[in-house]
Amino acid sequence: MTINKQLDGSKLNIALEGRLDTNTAPELEAELRTALDGVTELVFDLKDLAYVSSAGLRVLLSAQKVMNKQGSMVIRNANDDLKEIFDVTGFNDILTIE
8 A cells, every 4th residue: 555645734635545444544544643633624635545344443433533533634535445344344434525
């Protein structure tokens, strides 16, 4: 998985490419641990993400919990497969998906 971060003031855009699964979720979790300080708006661009596993969902949920305290988080450009995963797991009720 490739993580592309772009910080614009207090807005952080993170574009993910590849697969967010058991092998790659710890990498994203480590990135977020340091990247969210001072961030009030977090945007995940999933246009090039092919798959998300339960481990990846856990990382997204953790990010949402942090952002609930300090701002907002949105997920953009999820493909139909990812949208179905969010729907089946109920994450579409927890996350803001555009």
